[in-house]
Amino acid sequence: MTSATASSKATKTVTDDDIYRQSSQFKKWSFTPTQLAARRLQTNTNGREFVKQSFLAADLDPAMAKILSVDEELTMVNYMCSQSEGIAQVLNLPSKVKATAVLFFKKFFLINSVMVYSDPVKVLHTCFFLATKAENHFFSINQFCKYTGAVAKDVLQLEFVVMQSMLFSLSAQSAYTPLHGFYLDIQTSLPHVPASTVGSLYDGARKYVSLSFLTDANFLFTPPQISLAAMMCTNSQITEQYLRVKMSDPAQFNLTTKLVQECVDMLQKVDKPTKEYVQEIGKKLRSCDVEKTKARLLKRKLKEQGEGDAKKQKLDSETPQPPDMSNSASTEPASAEASASASASTTDASAPASASASASTEQS
Amino acid sequence: MNDAVMAKYTKDKKVGEGTFAVVYVGKQVKTDRKIAIKQIKEGEFKDGVDMSAIREIKFLQEIRHANVIELIDVFTAGPRLSMVLEFLPTDLEGLIKDTKILFRLGDVKAWMLMATRGLHHCHRLQILHRDLKPNNLLISPTGELKIADFGLARQMPNPKDKMTPTVVTRWYRAPELLFGARYYTPAVDVWSLGLIFAELMLRLPYCPGEDDIDQIDKTFRAFGTPTEEEWPGLTSLPAYPKTVNKYPHPSVQELKMRFSAATENGLELFQAMTELNPADRVSCEEALTADYFTEFPRPTKLAELPGRTE
Ligand SMILES: Nc1ncnc2c1ncn2[C@@H]1O[C@H](COP(=O)(O)OP(=O)(O)OP(=O)(O)O)[C@@H](O)[C@H]1O
Numbered sequence: 001m002t003s004a005t006a007s008s009k010a011t012k013t014v015t016d017d018d019i020y021r022q023s024s025q026f027k028k029w030s031f032t033p034t035q036l037a038a039r040r041l042q043t044n045t046n047g048r049e050f051v052k053q054s055f056l057a058a059d060l061d062p063a064m065a066k067i068l069s070v071d072e073e074l075t076m077v078n079y080m081c082s083q084s085e086g087i088a089q090v091l092n093l094p095s096k097v098k099a100t101a102v103l104f105f106k107k108f109f110l111i112n113s114v115m116v117y118s119d120p121v122k123v124l125h126t127c128f129f130l131a132t133k134a135e136n137h138f139f140s141i142n143q144f145c146k147y148t149g150a151v152a153k154d155v156l157q158l159e160f161v162v163m164q165s166m167l168f169s170l171s172a173q174s175a176y177t178p179l180h181g182f183y184l185d186i187q188t189s190l191p192h193v194p195a196s197t198v199g200s201l202y203d204g205a206r207k208y209v210s211l212s213f214l215t216d217a218n219f220l221f222t223p224p225q226i227s228l229a230a231m232m233c234t235n236s237q238i239t240e241q242y243l244r245v246k247m248s249d250p251a252q253f254n255l256t257t258k259l260v261q262e263c264v265d266m267l268q269k270v271d272k273p274t275k276e277y278v279q280e281i282g283k284k285l286r287s288c289d290v291e292k293t294k295a296r297l298l299k300r301k302l303k304e305q306g307e308g309d310a311k312k313q314k315l316d317s318e319t320p321q322p323p324d325m326s327n328s329a330s331t332e333p334a335s336a337e338a339s340a341s342a343s344a345s346t347t348d349a350s351a352p353a354s355a356s357a358s359a360s361t362e363q364s
Numbered sequence: 365m366n367d368a369v370m371a372k373y374t375k376d377k378k379v380g381e382g383t384f385a386v387v388y389v390g391k392q393v394k395t396d397r398k399i400a401i402k403q404i405k406e407g408e409f410k411d412g413v414d415m416s417a418i419r420e421i422k423f424l425q426e427i428r429h430a431n432v433i434e435l436i437d438v439f440t441a442g443p444r445l446s447m448v449l450e451f452l453p454t455d456l457e458g459l460i461k462d463t464k465i466l467f468r469l470g471d472v473k474a475w476m477l478m479a480t481r482g483l484h485h486c487h488r489l490q491i492l493h494r495d496l497k498p499n500n501l502l503i504s505p506t507g508e509l510k511i512a513d514f515g516l517a518r519q520m521p522n523p524k525d526k527m528t529p530t531v532v533t534r535w536y537r538a539p540e541l542l543f544g545a546r547y548y549t550p551a552v553d554v555w556s557l558g559l560i561f562a563e564l565m566l567r568l569p570y571c572p573g574e575d576d577i578d579q580i581d582k583t584f585r586a587f588g589t590p591t592e593e594e595w596p597g598l599t600s601l602p603a604y605p606k607t608v609n610k611y612p613h614p615s616v617q618e619l620k621m622r623f624s625a626a627t628e629n630g631l632e633l634f635q636a637m638t639e640l641n642p643a644d645r646v647s648c649e650e651a652l653t654a655d656y657f658t659e660f661p662r663p664t665k666l667a668e669l670p671g672r673t674e
Pocket of ligand 1 (some may be wrong): 379382
């Protein structure tokens with residue numbers, strides 16, 4: 001169909017770095033490493049202060065709270081990002097929508113401390129709900145909660161807070177879009193490369209794009225740079241050939257490959273925290289939550305007083321679980337949720353089993 | 365944070381009401397600049413923040429152009445979301461209907477030029493507006509035309525992804541949408557602009573269909589019934605009618621009669637914008653280079669355009 005050719009021409013211009021530089025994401029959400037570190041420190045300081053004030057206000061000793069370090073906050077956020085694969089799967093989302101949700105989530109916790117929003121799963125659900133709307137992939141709140149195990153009230157309450165934390169820049173650009181553009185363009189620019197090689201380059205690179213969400217790449221590099229890095233990680237030979245064909249100016253070629261290499265280095269040393277470490281941070285995080293601390297103290301007191309079993313059980317069920325997907329399962333149908341956490345833990349973020357399957361439903 | 369944003373503006377009085385929003389006029393306290401506050405109605409959308417508000421915010425954030433309405437801020441008051449927009453007291457529909465105002469050729473040209481520039485910018489950013497009509501082309505106090513209402517807008521999808529054909533107010537709906545096309549292009553907006561062009565010249569809607577069936581008939585009557593030859597794939601579009609009335613394409617002579625004041629270059633652009641086959645329709649980029657925009661009379665200067673309030 002003629003309309004199809006018109007829009008594939010258009011897809012290529014999206015890869016344009018120039019257009020990206022006009023985007024609100026670039027203006028509001030890209031940093032130098034120094035700026036990024038300063039931003040995180042500020043957020044961590046805010047969180048620390050928030051915890052202190054909330055404990056004082058509840059007449060509790062702030063020293064009871066085990067404050068998270070900048071690194072621990074980041075570990076927790078990245079761990080949650082790796083859980084997003086599972087949510088995307090139960091909702092059967094195209095990777096564009098998933099990417100938007102994860103980018104929302106990362107931006108949210110760049111300016112908000114996990115010590116303030118100490119139930120990151122709720123935020124993650126809200127980011128997904130908002131992303132489905134922002135990307136025209138609508139679910140009613142009831143459907144959404146049914147599939148993900150999210151709690152409607154939590155999501156609706158947080159929705160505006162998330163929008164606000166995004167500074168209302170609701171258009172999130174991920175590396176999937178330019179990657180698709182490069183994939184199409186390589187086929188015309190390097191006609192001698194067999195289609196199967198280009199195909200596996202694309203599939204491999206998609207996995208690295210997925211992995212990039214566990215790094216700071218989205219704050220430090222542009223989406224085209226990240227997608228080139230993902231291609232470089234998969235097949236450096238063809239990627240370099242492609243860049244040489246596209247960039248006749250050696251200075252431009254060198255500058256681009258240098259930047260891309262920095263991103264490659266980042267993608268190649270993603271270390272995933274152990275489950276134990278994350279649970280340990282989760283424990284600390286719960287100690288920062290004044291309500292949970294109050295509940296814990298009350299429970300201990302009741303236990304000491306040897307009160308009746310009924311009350312005790314009630315409080316037990318309110319005591320939060322480790323911060324992973326199972327957390328929110330308690331109030332909602334277990335089936336959808338169970339599959340969400342199962343798939344999250346088996347596929348993890350680095351290797352979506354259905355990378356090529358989801359490519360066919362890709363929205364952008 | 366939210367309260368601080370809200371405190372930057374005053375909300376003075378209600379100036380209008382649409383289906384989903386109430387609009388107030390107010391001021392930016394610091395600068396005394398007049399602004400409009402568009403407050404999304406409560407209870408219209410039980411699934412959290414209204415979709416069209418999300419679309420509008422999302423796209424207006426990305427578009428900064430002299431001919432597209434500026435989104436200045438967003439805040440909530442209680443459960444209600446408010447958008448702070450630049451104040452644009454007049455719209456093209458109002459001007460068209462105001463028979464006391466005479467449109468000169470240069471006025472129509474100035475509005476068409478501004479609308480095409482604004483739309484070109486949207487299309488460059490891969491954004492489809494999908495609801496262009498005179499009522500959504502607002503006029504600033506200084507006479508500048510601005511495209512508004514991005515509640516139906518969306519990003520251009522991949523060639524393989526389907527979109528809904530039920531967009532654009534009927535009278536301005538392109539034929540491919542009338543036939544239920546699930547794959548379409550920025551050309552749908554160009555069609556709307558072409559119909560607005562006709563309306564500016566005639567001071568009457570050019571294809572005022574009474575329902576979707578009548579819209580197809582009126583479109584064919586105005587532009588001729590296309591054939592499979594002129595538009596390959598036409599008859600296999602999902603909602604292409606089983607039987608259609610056959611009308612001839614209007615001759616140049618016929619068009620000159622319908623638009624007696626228009627110049628040849630003007631009619632040429634109008635025809636290019638309203639090609640039935642979307643693949644043959646001009647893009648905004650091409651439209652901007654049309655001789656119509658450079659020939660005499662020149663587009664009217666802002667200071668001399670009707671509809672200014674300053
Ligand atoms: N930026 C603005 N400056 C001044 N007045 C405005 C502005 N935007 C809207 N208005 C006024 O408020 C009215 C309602 O606007 P709104 O965009 O909500 O709805 P609409 O486009 O008229 O109708 P609908 O919601 O059915 O599409 C408009 O008709 C106009 O009179």
